[in-house]
Amino acid sequence: MNKIHIQSKINGENIEFLCEPRQSLLEVLREDLGFTGSKEGCNDGNCGACSVIMNGILVDSCLVLAVEIQGKEITTVEGLATVDGLHPLQQKFLENASLQCGICTPGFLVAAKALLDQNPNPTEHEIRHWLAGNLCRCTGYDKIIRAVQDASAVMSKSA
Amino acid sequence: MSNNSGNGKYKIIGTRPIRHDGTEKVIGKAIYGADVRLSGMLHGQVLRSPHAHARIKSIDTSKAEALEGVRAVVTSDDLPKTNEDDMIDLGEGMTRLKYIRDNILASDKVLYRGHAVVGVAANNQQIADEALSLIEVEYEVLPPVVTVLDAMKDDAPLLHDTLTTDELGEQTDKKSNIAAHLQHKLGDPEKGFKDADIVIEHEFHTATVHQGYIEPHNGTAVWNPDGQLTIWTSTQGAFVVQKQAAAVLDHPISKVKVVPTEIGGGFGGKIPIYLEPVAALLSRKTGHPVKLLMTRAGVFEGTGPTPGSYVRLKLGADKSGKLVAGDCYLAFEAGAYPGSPMFCGCMCVFACYEIPNAIVNGYDVVVNKPKSAPYRAPGSTQVAFAIETMLDEIAEKLGMDAFEIRLLNAAKEGTRRVDDLVYPRIGCVETMEAGKASDHYNTPLEGPYRGRGVATGYWFNIGFKSCVTASVNEDGTVNLMEGSTDIGGSRTSIAMQFAEVLALPVEDVNPRVGDTGEIGYNDVTGGSRTTYATGYAAYNAAQDVKEQMIERAANHWELKADDVEFADEVFKNKKDSSKQLTFKELAKIASADDSPVIGKGSVNLGFNIGGSFATNIVDVEVDPETGKVTILRFTAIQDAGKAIHPSYVEGQMQGGSVQGIGWALNEEYFYNADGKMENSTFLDYRIPTALDIPMIETIIVEVPNPSHPYGVRGVGEANIAPPPAAITNAIYNALGVRFRELPMRPDRIIAALAAKREAEPLEAVAGS
Numbered sequence: 001m002n003k004i005h006i007q008s009k010i011n012g013e014n015i016e017f018l019c020e021p022r023q024s025l026l027e028v029l030r031e032d033l034g035f036t037g038s039k040e041g042c043n044d045g046n047c048g049a050c051s052v053i054m055n056g057i058l059v060d061s062c063l064v065l066a067v068e069i070q071g072k073e074i075t076t077v078e079g080l081a082t083v084d085g086l087h088p089l090q091q092k093f094l095e096n097a098s099l100q101c102g103i104c105t106p107g108f109l110v111a112a113k114a115l116l117d118q119n120p121n122p123t124e125h126e127i128r129h130w131l132a133g134n135l136c137r138c139t140g141y142d143k144i145i146r147a148v149q150d151a152s153a154v155m156s157k158s159a
Numbered sequence: 160m161s162n163n164s165g166n167g168k169y170k171i172i173g174t175r176p177i178r179h180d181g182t183e184k185v186i187g188k189a190i191y192g193a194d195v196r197l198s199g200m201l202h203g204q205v206l207r208s209p210h211a212h213a214r215i216k217s218i219d220t221s222k223a224e225a226l227e228g229v230r231a232v233v234t235s236d237d238l239p240k241t242n243e244d245d246m247i248d249l250g251e252g253m254t255r256l257k258y259i260r261d262n263i264l265a266s267d268k269v270l271y272r273g274h275a276v277v278g279v280a281a282n283n284q285q286i287a288d289e290a291l292s293l294i295e296v297e298y299e300v301l302p303p304v305v306t307v308l309d310a311m312k313d314d315a316p317l318l319h320d321t322l323t324t325d326e327l328g329e330q331t332d333k334k335s336n337i338a339a340h341l342q343h344k345l346g347d348p349e350k351g352f353k354d355a356d357i358v359i360e361h362e363f364h365t366a367t368v369h370q371g372y373i374e375p376h377n378g379t380a381v382w383n384p385d386g387q388l389t390i391w392t393s394t395q396g397a398f399v400v401q402k403q404a405a406a407v408l409d410h411p412i413s414k415v416k417v418v419p420t421e422i423g424g425g426f427g428g429k430i431p432i433y434l435e436p437v438a439a440l441l442s443r444k445t446g447h448p449v450k451l452l453m454t455r456a457g458v459f460e461g462t463g464p465t466p467g468s469y470v471r472l473k474l475g476a477d478k479s480g481k482l483v484a485g486d487c488y489l490a491f492e493a494g495a496y497p498g499s500p501m502f503c504g505c506m507c508v509f510a511c512y513e514i515p516n517a518i519v520n521g522y523d524v525v526v527n528k529p530k531s532a533p534y535r536a537p538g539s540t541q542v543a544f545a546i547e548t549m550l551d552e553i554a555e556k557l558g559m560d561a562f563e564i565r566l567l568n569a570a571k572e573g574t575r576r577v578d579d580l581v582y583p584r585i586g587c588v589e590t591m592e593a594g595k596a597s598d599h600y601n602t603p604l605e606g607p608y609r610g611r612g613v614a615t616g617y618w619f620n621i622g623f624k625s626c627v628t629a630s631v632n633e634d635g636t637v638n639l640m641e642g643s644t645d646i647g648g649s650r651t652s653i654a655m656q657f658a659e660v661l662a663l664p665v666e667d668v669n670p671r672v673g674d675t676g677e678i679g680y681n682d683v684t685g686g687s688r689t690t691y692a693t694g695y696a697a698y699n700a701a702q703d704v705k706e707q708m709i710e711r712a713a714n715h716w717e718l719k720a721d722d723v724e725f726a727d728e729v730f731k732n733k734k735d736s737s738k739q740l741t742f743k744e745l746a747k748i749a750s751a752d753d754s755p756v757i758g759k760g761s762v763n764l765g766f767n768i769g770g771s772f773a774t775n776i777v778d779v780e781v782d783p784e785t786g787k788v789t790i791l792r793f794t795a796i797q798d799a800g801k802a803i804h805p806s807y808v809e810g811q812m813q814g815g816s817v818q819g820i821g822w823a824l825n826e827e828y829f830y831n832a833d834g835k836m837e838n839s840t841f842l843d844y845r846i847p848t849a850l851d852i853p854m855i856e857t858i859i860v861e862v863p864n865p866s867h868p869y870g871v872r873g874v875g876e877a878n879i880a881p882p883p884a885a886i887t888n889a890i891y892n893a894l895g896v897r898f899r900e901l902p903m904r905p906d907r908i909i910a911a912l913a914a915k916r917e918a919e920p921l922e923a924v925a926g927s
Contacts, residue, residue: 022285027284030193030194035187036187036190036193036194037186037187037188038187039191039193039373039374039423040193040375040452041373041374041375041423041455041841042455042840042841043454043455044455044840044841044842046455046840046841046842047373047455047841049373076187077185077186077187078186078187078188080186081185081186086182086185086186090182090185090186093181093185094177094178094181094182094185095177096806097175097178097648097804097806097807097809097810099181099184099185100424100646100647100648100807100810100814101372101373101374101421101422101423101424101425101646101647102180102184102185102189102421102423103191103372103373103374103421103423103424104373104423105184105185106185106187109185124854127849128848128849128850129850131848131849131850132848132849132850132851133848134849135373135841135846135848136373136849137370137371137372137373137424137426137814137818137846138424138647138810138814139810139813139814139817140810140813140814140815140816140817140818140847140852140855141813141817141847141848141849141852142809142813142854142855143806143809143810143813144849145849145854146854
C-alpha cells in the first residue's frame with residue numbers, strides 16, 4: 001500500500017507524516033505520532049473519548065481519516081496546557097474531582113474547550129447538550145458539568 | 160447539596176485535596192493499558208464465535224498463518240491440557256479450571272456469541288484483523304438458551320455435558336443448567352404469613368446489562384526465554400490476574416509478574432481475565448511482546464455482563480405496616496459458566512429490614528450469554544427492585560408515607576438477617592431519616608405525569624487482604640507503595656489516611672500502585688474494600704513509621720524511645736521540653752545519621768464488616784406521547800461511615816446512581832432468536848449521557864464503622880441498588896402503573912398507558 005504524505009499542524013507544531021489512506025486520525029495520532037492522550041473507547045464515533053478539534057470543529061478522531069487533516073490544524077488534549085500551566089478546564093476538572101478513572105477525561109476536556117471557544121458562557125443545558133457525545137460511566141456527569149461552568153466563569157473574568 | 164464533612168477532630172480527613180495522579184490524567188500523559196508500547200511489539204486480535212451455542216468440529220488456521228505479517232496463531236490446544244475435575248481456588252471458592260480455560264479460548268464448545276476461539280499475533284493490527292477472516296472454524300450449531308427461566312426447564316438444551324446441580328451444598332447427579340441452589344431461612348415463614356394482615360406476591364424480571372466502562376479490555380505480554388512472563392493490563396487486581404494467569408497457563412506464579420496500568424473503569428467487570436493468557440501464549444510462540452486490545456463489540460459480547468434475573472417475592476405485613484414474613488425465589492443468569500452473584504442477591508433481598516420470618520431460595524443458572532462478572536453491588540439491584548417496589552405497594556394500601564414504612568421496618572444494630580448475620584452498628588435508619596428531612600423530600604412536586612419515588616438499597620463491605628509500605632525520604636516526604644488498583648481516586652484517600660496519623664500535608668505523601676513484584680499481596684479493588692481495607696493498612700503503616708521516627712529521635716537525643724512522644728504534630732523530648740522536631744526536621748537528621756525508615760501495614764479484614772445503605776429520592780416526568788421518562792430531580796443519600804475525601808464519596812454516589820438510572824430506563828442486551836446480541840455498540844446499548852440526567856444531589860451520612868480506625872465504610876456500590884426501584888415507584892406515582900420488568904423503556908411505558916386507558920376509559924390516567 002502506497003503511503004501518502006501529509007502536512008498538518010498538531011497542537012501548534014508543524015508535523016509531517018506518511019500514512020495509509022485507510023488509517024483513521026486516531027490510529028495515526030496514537031500509533032504513529034505518539035499522542036496517546038486521545039483514547040479509543042468504541043472506534044465508531046459513539047463515546048467521544050478520542051475527541052479532537054480540527055480547524056475549530058469538534059470531531060471524533062476515529063471517524064476522521066488521517067489523510068483528511070492535510071493542511072489543517074488539530075488540537076488534542078496534549079495541546080491544552082502550556083508551559084505556564086494547565087488550561088482552566090484542566091484545573092477545574094482537578095478541583096471539582098471531575099474524573100474518577102480518567103479514560104473519558106481527555107475527550108471531555110477537548111469537547112468542552114471546543115464549546116467554550118464558541119460559546120464562552122453556556123447554560124447548564126447547553127453544556128449537557130454539547131457534551132452528550134462524550135460518554136462517562138464513572139461520574140454521573142455532575143462534577144464534569146460543574147467544572148465546565150467554573151472554567152467558563154474563570155475564563156470570562158480573565159478575558 | 161454536598162456537606163463538607165471535615166471537622167475539628169481531623170486535619171486531613173474530610174478535606175478535598177486534588178488527587179495525586181490528577182495532573183497526568185488531565186494532560187493526557189497517564190498510561191492506560193492500550194498505551195503500553197514495547198520494543199518489537201506485535202499486535203493481535205481474537206476470533207470470536209458467531210454462534211451462541213455450537214460444538215467446535217475443527218479449526219483450520221493454515222491460511223491465516225500463511226498471510227504475510229502473521230507471526231503466530233493460538234487456540235485452546237496451546238493451553239495446558241485440563242482434566243474435567245481439576246479445581247482451583249481463585250480466592251472466591253473452588254472453581255473448575257476447565258471453565259476458566261475454556262472462557263479464555265473455547266475448546267470443545269462455544270457457549271455464547273463472542274466466545275473467544277483463536278488468537279492471532281501479527282506485525283500490525285490490520286494484518287491481525289485480516290488474518291481472522293482467513294480462519295476456518297467448522298461448527299455444529301446447537302439450539303441456544305438465553306433466558307434463565309428457559310434454561311431451568313427440564314427439556315432445555317444443556318450447555319455443559321457434565322454440570323450437575325449443587326443442591327443446598329450437596330452435589331447431585333442431576334445434569335442440568337442449574338449449577339446451584341442456595342437457601343436461607345429465619346424464623347417460621349409459614350406461620351408469619353398466616354398471621355399477616357396483608358400478603359402480596361409478584362414476579363419481577365430484569366434484563367442483562369453491562370458495566371459499560373469506556374476503556375475496552377487489553378493485555379500486553381512478554382514471555383522471555385527464561386520463562387519470566389510479564390503482563391501489562393488494566394485490571395481491578397494485579398494479584399488476581401497473576402494467580403489466574405499462572406493457573407490457566409500452568410506456569411509458576413513466581414514467574415508471572417503483572418504490571419497494573421491505569422484503568423479506564425471496571426465496576427467489577429475487570430476482575431476476570433480474558434486477553435492476558437492469549438497475549439502470553441502468542442508472546443511465547445513469537446518471542447516478541449504482544450498487545451491485544453478488545454473491540455467494543457468484543458467487550459459487549461465477550462465480557463461479563465450482570466445477570467438478567469427472575470425474582471418472585473412474597474411479603475406479609477401486619478396492619479401497622481410492620482413486615483412479618485418474606486419469601487423470595489430468585490434465579491440469576493450466570494452466563495456460560497456457573498458463578499452468578501446469586502448468593503449476594505440472597506443476602507441483600509431482606510438486608511434493609513427487620514423481618515422475623517423469612518426464606519430465600521436462590522438459583523445459579525447457566526445460559527448462552529457471556530460469563531457474568533461482578534457489577535457494582537452484584538445481585539443487590541435486582542432484588543432491591545422487587546422488595547422496594549412491593550414495600551411501596553404495602554405503604555399505599557395502608558396509607559403510609561414512603562419513609563414511614565421504611566423507618567418502621569429498618570434494620571439496625573442487632574437485627575438478624577435471613578442469612579443469619581447479626582448487624583453491628585449500621586446506618587440504615589440514618590440514611591432514611593436524612594432522606595425524610597431533605598430539602599428534596601420536603602419540596603412539593605406538582606404537575607401532570609409527574610411523580611416521586613423513594614427506595615433504599617444495601618451493600619456489604621469486603622475486608623480481605625491489603626498491605627502498603629511507606630519509605631520516608633530525606634526531605635520528609637513519604638513514598639507510599641500500595642497494591643490496590645486506583646479506579647476512582649483511592650490513591651489519594653489512602654494517602655490521606657496515612658497523612659492524618661503523622662499530620663503530614665497530603666501532598667507530601669506520594670502514593671503509587673505497585674506491580675506484583677513491588678508490593679505484597681493485595682486483593683482486588685472491589686467489594687467496596689479499597690478505601691476501607693487498604694486505607695486501614697496505610698493507617699497501620701503510618702503508626703509503624705511513627706514508632707520508627709520516635710526511635711530515630713531518641714537516638715538523636717540519646718534517649719530511650721519511651722522518652723520521646725509524637726504530640727501536637729511534632730516529636731517531643733519528654734526530658735527537655737525545649738527540644739522538639741518536626742517530621743521534616745527529624746527525617747533530615749535521621750537520613751544523615753540513622754538507618755532508613757520504612758514502615759509497613761498489613762491487614763486481613765475478613766468478610767461482611769460494616770456495610771453501607773443508600774437511599775434515593777427521585778422525581779420523574781413521563782411523556783405520554785413518546786413514553787420517555789425524564790429525571791427531574793435526584794437525591795442520593797448514603798452512609799459513608801466517615802467520608803475521607805467527600806468529593807470522591809459524592810462521585811461514587813453520583814456515578815452509581817446514574818448507572819442505576821441507565822439500568823432502570825435504557826440498558827439491556829437484545830438477543831435475536833439465534834441467541835445473538837443485536838446491540839453491541841454504544842449507539843444501540845444506550846448508557847446515560849450528560850443530557851439524560853440532572854445534577855445528582857448528594858447527602859453523605861456518617862455513622863462510623865466500629866471496625867475501622869476512622870470509621871470508614873466502603874461507599875462504592877450500595878448506590879446502584881435503589882435507583883431502578885425508586886424510579887419505578889416514581890413512575891407509579893406519576894401514572895398509576897406499576898412496572899415489574901426492567902428496563903422501563905418507552906415502548907413499555909406507552910403499552911402500559913394504553914392498557915390502563917383501556918381498563919379505565921373514563922378516568923384520567925394521570926395528573927388529576
